[in-house]
Amino acid sequence: MQKILNVALAKRSYPITIGENLLSGFQHFKLQAGQRVLIATNETIAPLYLQTLIDMLEKHGVKTDSVVVPDGEKYKTIETWNSILTTLLANNHTRSSILIALGGGVIGDVAGFAASAYQRGIKFIQVPTTLLSQVDSSVGGKTAINHPLGKNMIGAFYQPQSVVIDLSCLKTLPQRELSAGLAEVIKYGIILDTKFFDWLEEHINDLLNLDVNALSYCIYHCCELKAQVVAADETEQNMRAILNLGHTYGHAIEAELGYGNWLHGEAVSVGMLMAAQTAKLLGKLDQTDIERIKNLLIRAKLPVNRPKKMSIESYLPHMLRDKKVLSGQLRLVVPTKIGHVEVMDGIDKSIVLESIANV
Amino acid sequence: MQKILNVALAKRSYPITIGENLLSGFQHFKLQAGQRVLIATNETIAPLYLQTLIDMLEKHGVKTDSVVVPDGEKYKTIETWNSILTTLLANNHTRSSILIALGGGVIGDVAGFAASAYQRGIKFIQVPTTLLSQVDSSVGGKTAINHPLGKNMIGAFYQPQSVVIDLSCLKTLPQRELSAGLAEVIKYGIILDTKFFDWLEEHINDLLNLDVNALSYCIYHCCELKAQVVAADETEQNMRAILNLGHTYGHAIEAELGYGNWLHGEAVSVGMLMAAQTAKLLGKLDQTDIERIKNLLIRAKLPVNRPKKMSIESYLPHMLRDKKVLSGQLRLVVPTKIGHVEVMDGIDKSIVLESIANV
Numbered sequence: 001m002q003k004i005l006n007v008a009l010a011k012r013s014y015p016i017t018i019g020e021n022l023l024s025g026f027q028h029f030k031l032q033a034g035q036r037v038l039i040a041t042n043e044t045i046a047p048l049y050l051q052t053l054i055d056m057l058e059k060h061g062v063k064t065d066s067v068v069v070p071d072g073e074k075y076k077t078i079e080t081w082n083s084i085l086t087t088l089l090a091n092n093h094t095r096s097s098i099l100i101a102l103g104g105g106v107i108g109d110v111a112g113f114a115a116s117a118y119q120r121g122i123k124f125i126q127v128p129t130t131l132l133s134q135v136d137s138s139v140g141g142k143t144a145i146n147h148p149l150g151k152n153m154i155g156a157f158y159q160p161q162s163v164v165i166d167l168s169c170l171k172t173l174p175q176r177e178l179s180a181g182l183a184e185v186i187k188y189g190i191i192l193d194t195k196f197f198d199w200l201e202e203h204i205n206d207l208l209n210l211d212v213n214a215l216s217y218c219i220y221h222c223c224e225l226k227a228q229v230v231a232a233d234e235t236e237q238n239m240r241a242i243l244n245l246g247h248t249y250g251h252a253i254e255a256e257l258g259y260g261n262w263l264h265g266e267a268v269s270v271g272m273l274m275a276a277q278t279a280k281l282l283g284k285l286d287q288t289d290i291e292r293i294k295n296l297l298i299r300a301k302l303p304v305n306r307p308k309k310m311s312i313e314s315y316l317p318h319m320l321r322d323k324k325v326l327s328g329q330l331r332l333v334v335p336t337k338i339g340h341v342e343v344m345d346g347i348d349k350s351i352v353l354e355s356i357a358n359v
Numbered sequence: 360m361q362k363i364l365n366v367a368l369a370k371r372s373y374p375i376t377i378g379e380n381l382l383s384g385f386q387h388f389k390l391q392a393g394q395r396v397l398i399a400t401n402e403t404i405a406p407l408y409l410q411t412l413i414d415m416l417e418k419h420g421v422k423t424d425s426v427v428v429p430d431g432e433k434y435k436t437i438e439t440w441n442s443i444l445t446t447l448l449a450n451n452h453t454r455s456s457i458l459i460a461l462g463g464g465v466i467g468d469v470a471g472f473a474a475s476a477y478q479r480g481i482k483f484i485q486v487p488t489t490l491l492s493q494v495d496s497s498v499g500g501k502t503a504i505n506h507p508l509g510k511n512m513i514g515a516f517y518q519p520q521s522v523v524i525d526l527s528c529l530k531t532l533p534q535r536e537l538s539a540g541l542a543e544v545i546k547y548g549i550i551l552d553t554k555f556f557d558w559l560e561e562h563i564n565d566l567l568n569l570d571v572n573a574l575s576y577c578i579y580h581c582c583e584l585k586a587q588v589v590a591a592d593e594t595e596q597n598m599r600a601i602l603n604l605g606h607t608y609g610h611a612i613e614a615e616l617g618y619g620n621w622l623h624g625e626a627v628s629v630g631m632l633m634a635a636q637t638a639k640l641l642g643k644l645d646q647t648d649i650e651r652i653k654n655l656l657i658r659a660k661l662p663v664n665r666p667k668k669m670s671i672e673s674y675l676p677h678m679l680r681d682k683k684v685l686s687g688q689l690r691l692v693v694p695t696k697i698g699h700v701e702v703m704d705g706i707d708k709s710i711v712l713e714s715i716a717n718v
Contacts, residue, residue, distance in 0.1 A: 085506060085512070086506070086508065089509055113476075117476075118513065144479065147448055157479055
């Protein structure tokens with residue numbers, strides 16, 4: 001069983017194919033015999049899936065090279081990006097070559113930015129292997145690398161020609177990372193879709209147990225919701241901001257404790273509860289909705305309390321350095337009920353501090 | 360006296376303003392009081408024009424930082440690009456900041472690519488200070504850096520919000536670089552415009568003497584011609600190739616002798632004569648047209664004989680490594696009369712070698 005979602009954007013559209021054992025199938029990659037590809041992957045994913053993908057592509061007449069980079073957010077650097085570009089050049093890849101990103105969000109981001117820059121742009125294909133990257137990075141065309149002075153500060157808006165989501169890859173994903181992906185899934189329910197939130201309350205255990213039908217529906221629906229938001233606002237001027245629910249608080253946790261100690265999804269989980277507290281303090285959200293959100297996060301095995309070793313005051317400097325801050329004004333996305341959010345400017349710092357303290 | 364050319368491209372259009380003392384005027388920059396800019400320039404241009412530009416911008420309420428990088432093609436690197444990005448971050452520039460490139464083609468290319476990548480794209484303004492960059496880099500949106508394995512291999516197609524061509528900057532340009540710029544000017548006559556070639560034969564001395572009216576007309580017209588070509592083919596799939604007249608042969612000279620020993624325009628001058636020889640050997644160009652081209656290049660103080668220390672055979676490997684080579688087939692732009700070129704595929708190597716030998 002395969003689901004296909006067509007993402008329609010200004011200049012072109014591309015398909016997201018969702019199903020089992022897709023690494024062993026050819027047509028959803030939208031490649032042709034005689035083409036050349038470079039597969040970029042990491043040291044964790046390479047031993048699990050790289051050979052399967054190479055064998056399948058070579059069998060269909062696609063000439064395949066690969067580059068394996070270290071795994072983890074701390075390697076989302078100019079050096080890793082440059083190593084992909086160097087591999088492309090060293091193997092004489094031309095403008096008609098295609099770059100395949102096989103891995104999680106880091107690989108997708110770095111390889112996507114390499115594809116955007118190589119000879120001013122070659123085609124690329126996303127093969128996201130974590131739940132987080134499947135629901136988050138497949139849609140939107142955001143690619144980036146980190147700079148010592150800021151996360152995701154260097155990059156491009158660049159769309160793939162195809163996204164291949166192989167559900168079978170989730171079997172090797174650590175439980176903690178599966179839960180981190182569910183934080184972004186739950187986010188879509190809170191910001192946009194009450195019924196989807198209801199569905200998640202009913203099926204959260206199916207997702208944790210990797211039930212294929214539940215996963216397939218869930219990922220398809222999240223990509224669909226994100227595609228609607230992105231189509232309305234491709235370069236993040238406005239509406240796209242709602243996707244950042246929990247991210248401004250969450251970024252502070254990640255930055256203060258060091259990326260990787262708390263997974264992105266874990267920080268978003270706690271960040272969403274802080275944003276919910278902000279909404280409550282502003283008289284915009286009921287306690288019953290907060291309880292529903294918190295319970296679903298708990299059932300998804302996500303943290304719901306702030307890290308105790310981090311002081312309440314230490315959040316603010318990070319939050320004020322956020323890319324979405326406009327001239328020193330704090331801008332936050334807050335839920336006003338399950339399935340709806342508002343973007344609020346100029347929130348008082350005392351409210352922010354109290355929101356943090358309450359979680 | 361100012362001339363304004365509006366360049367209309369798919370998503371947006373921008374003005375090229377051509378005139379004297381434009382660094383002392385504000386409105387053609389399309390900036391507003393309260394905005395922040397970073398000026399990227401090089402060690403040669405900074406002492407000549409940086410303070411003038413800063414003073415004018417600050418006077419109009421624009422907050423200005425600057426970054427000065429080393430001068431020359433060999434600094435068109437990832438490191439220089441990163442140093443511009445680091446300056447943007449270190450000074451807390453946001454998505455609404457504007458990057459100004461003040462200098463020749465190298466600065467325009469590196470800063471343009473930095474603007475395209477900073478926070479996935481900020482606005483930028485080109486202030487080209489050499490004749491070559493004024494006629495060549497102002498239009499087309501090509502930005503790039505070099506990689507040890509290839510020139511211009513990493514970059515983006517990214518359009519400026521405004522181009523400011525201050526003719527007064529040409530007063531400090533070395534004569535040799537002025538002539539190198541004229542090579543690209545003469546190229547436009549050969550590929551697209553017989554009448555413009557006639558005009559150049561009449562006014563080449565005026566241009567060498569920096570006559571403002573002649574320069575203004577000439578630069579405006581070259582930008583106009585290039586804009587027509589680029590508008591028809593923004594991402595270089597097809598027609599844009601005609602702009603590469605003389606560049607495939609010329610690249611070989613630059614690459615073999617080391618970038619900077621022969622200026623780009625000097626290599627293009629000799630390269631155009633080699634392409635003319637190719638056309639003649641294929642029975643497509645008269646000797647009288649070759650003589651006219653050669654005489655104009657001589658009067659522009661450009662080289663018209665190949666570098667003697669470079670063997671005829673040494674051109675081929677470089678020519679086959681060109682970005683425009685498709686699967687090992689040599690593709691050359693050749694003039695068929697003054698004002699017209701053809702793109703030819705699969706030219707026999709013996710013809711290429713004889714073309715080189717004849718120049």
